[in-house]
Amino acid sequence: MDDRKGPDLTIVYKIRPIGDPHPGTDTCADQDTSRLNDMSSLTTKLACRNLHQYLSDLPPAILDALYENPATCMAVLRELPELAKHYIMRILFVDTPIAVPAVSSWVTKDAKNDHKEAINILCELRIWAQLSLKGGLPAYSLSDMFRSSLKKALLGGGHLNAAGAQLEPDKHAKTPDSLEKYASERWEVLLHYLVGTQMAAVSGDIKDLLIQCGLMKIGEERDNVFITAKGFQFLLLDTPTQVWFFILEYLEWIRKRGMNLVPILKFLFELSFTSLGMDLPSDGREEHVIQCLQHLREIGLIFQRKRTSRRFYPTNLAINLVNRQSLSFVNAKSKGFIIAETNYRVYSYTTSDLQYAIMSLFCDMLYRFPNLCIGQMTRESVQMAVSHGISAEQILHYLRANAHPDMLKNTPILPQTLEDQVRLWEMERDRLVYQEGVLYNQFLSQQDFELLRNYAQELQALVWQNEAKRYMVVNKLAHDQVKKFWKKHKRDNT
Template sequence: MESTPSRGGLNRVHLQCRNLQEFLGGLSPGVLDRLYGHPATCLAVFRELPSLAKNWVMRMLFLEQPLPQAAVALWVKKEFSKAQEESTGLLSGLRIWHTQLLPGGLQGLILNPIFRQNLRIALLGGGKAWSDDTSQLGPDKHARDVPSLDKYAEERWEVVLHFMVGSPSAAVSQDLAQLLSQAGLMKSAEPGEPPCITSAGFQFLLLDTPAQLWYFMLQYLQTAQSRGMDLVEILSFLFQLSFSTLGKDYSVEGMSDSLLNFLQHLREFGLVFQRKRKSRRYYPTRLAINLSSGVSGAGGTAHQPGFIIVETNYRLYAYTESELQIALIALFSEMLYRFPNMVVAQVTRESVQQAIASGITAQQIIHFLRTRAHPVMLKQTPVLPPTITDQIRLWELERDRLRFTEGVLYNQFLSQVDFELLLAHARELGVLVFENSAKRLMVVTPAGHSDVKRFWKRQKHSS
């Protein structure tokens, strides 16, 4: 009798992107206090607070003594109690303020002294310079202006997106490819095969660029410590970049080896421009400057003019020159013709089911077509022909008729008695997935495999 793992099924992951406050709220108190040791971090966190929470922080910023909770509660009218609860919970969760017992036993509130001190520095000036002066390096002979930085950032980030959709011309570093897999945006069907886009990856491509970057940086930060990097150091540097001046160069002097390595990753993402790896100066791009200020909208989709027309005969006409958009369309359709400013494709059963096999859902395909519909199609109701949307869903249901369950196969029993004995035990434990008495084979769940195997060994020893 032998047991072997059976093939697993397809897991569809829904993309969930936390905003800045949710991310910081998940950090340990020690990490948060270290983060608040940097004025740039305090200013970035303050900037993202709701207006009511900002008001409270500003009213308490220069108070050295705690205020009674009852007095703070009087600052808000009763009809805004919900906003008051949300802001109170947020400030406590981010350790911006905490409770402190007042003389007489009353509960008071006071700002975190580390946060208070460094927010004062950020707002009023003073303290250590956030970055080293580049005057010692002299004028940059290869200075970059704002348009060239914007073009560079767009091109670098598009390389990442092209790699995700499988463009043969797009190549990324091994670190970046590994990060895309760890984030669940890409996966390899078999070991050694090139990775392909997943359902979450397709959702990722539907986001606008600031949201894509924020989600991507979240995944990077979550794995930073496992790569031996200091989370506080790199997160503080990101916040520092968000307050940089577009078109101005900054020095790398004083950076640790870990931070220099992080700078090279940012260079690959398009967040900074550095002419050479060993260059002593870098230019933050618009993507880096807008990173922390654009996180609150990280759930939106890209807003761009529509360019797709879908006909009831499953023909698709895309009036675009974007290689990325064409590659996205090719994920769920068959390309027929290509012209300088237009492509013609056919939505077929095979192309849709191939996309579904990669983890893309029918709803995602329909959403993609609807959000990129040509203005001509937007004039009709519904925007997409019902025959197209219904058929795409039916093709998905057709594939989903088969459901896969992971399990361990037991076969090659020497006798029917042995098979029946083990079958009864697996059924009694509730771990039986499949049985075939004629062929003497059975499949049990991976969780129940050890119990079944242990039972079988005991039976063989006792017989």
């Protein structure tokens, strides 16, 4: 090779067994192994914010606009800490600012931490504002808009609903029981779609939302979508938490689509102060609220006979949304129904099609009876679940969380052999690591090889080396920088 040229460069994929670095590799390879071990130990966590955390992240203009709605102020008040509620009610009818020392005197020394937390929350939500009195004394002032709307909510005034329309009695009024059944069925359709049930179908908007919030991902074929590790963890949540998480993701989704968030949030707060079996008008509402109503109708928060109907009924999912009270309908996941044995067989005493579909994500289903389904956990079934992003720990957590009362008597709940085998099946897929890099070879001298290798080490970009054959692999992202260094070195020597 001509001495004026650099080493030969080839893009390669470095395959290295985990925990068994190639002889002659340097500390950079050990760092790669450490990073991979860290990655394998990560578990997907659902970030489910509460109402206070969500509202405090909104722009001030949106937050101020929300406080024009009495229902919003009541919902915010209901979710505040007890001490914060006391502070608001204490100065609700006091129009002048309250000095900071005066507010501090309202609590004893033992409650200073609670006092500080309450003040911080009130200020973050822009309910209280800090200002200075004459002479520079710091003080707190209650938001005029929040004060006015909360007075209206507590003392009466204004329309019951945002549309302000009045409805005639419904000849086909829905009963609370029928609304609960409808809400349960519609929400289960969403969960069935999440686990891949063939008969379950959702609209394109809901499908896009599931992908955007990370509960599902697109497969190799564009039409195929699969549940993710985050989605599997979503299935383990109780129904009120599932609905709350989904609505938070839905609100972010509509913001990205350019829809007006303020009327939609006001609409959701309005629903939370209705009662089961009460009907509301759909006429007179904003266009974006009408679109939101159809999305909520699809997932069971709203019952509406048809899109053009002038009335709709909030279900228990919508009414209990903000305060997240326990739902009254029976949830199969709340009762233990699973027995797992040391031969990796899983017995599920349930009539729920959804639980059958969840089990089929990591089991080969063998038998199904009216109140019992039997599955077999195998190497192939567990590794298929892992390939879709479901971790071994999430599978084991699902089995523990739904363990039959007879299994709960055992310590530990699951057989240790089953737990170990599931983890081993997961680790089998991670014995090899594929890392893209650039191969440098055909060095004319050992000095040139060592110079370039040392530089790559300084960048922490050296993936692999063979000093005897003068081979080295550099991380592809650092290739341009290493190449520039080599050209500069040759140019300076020339």
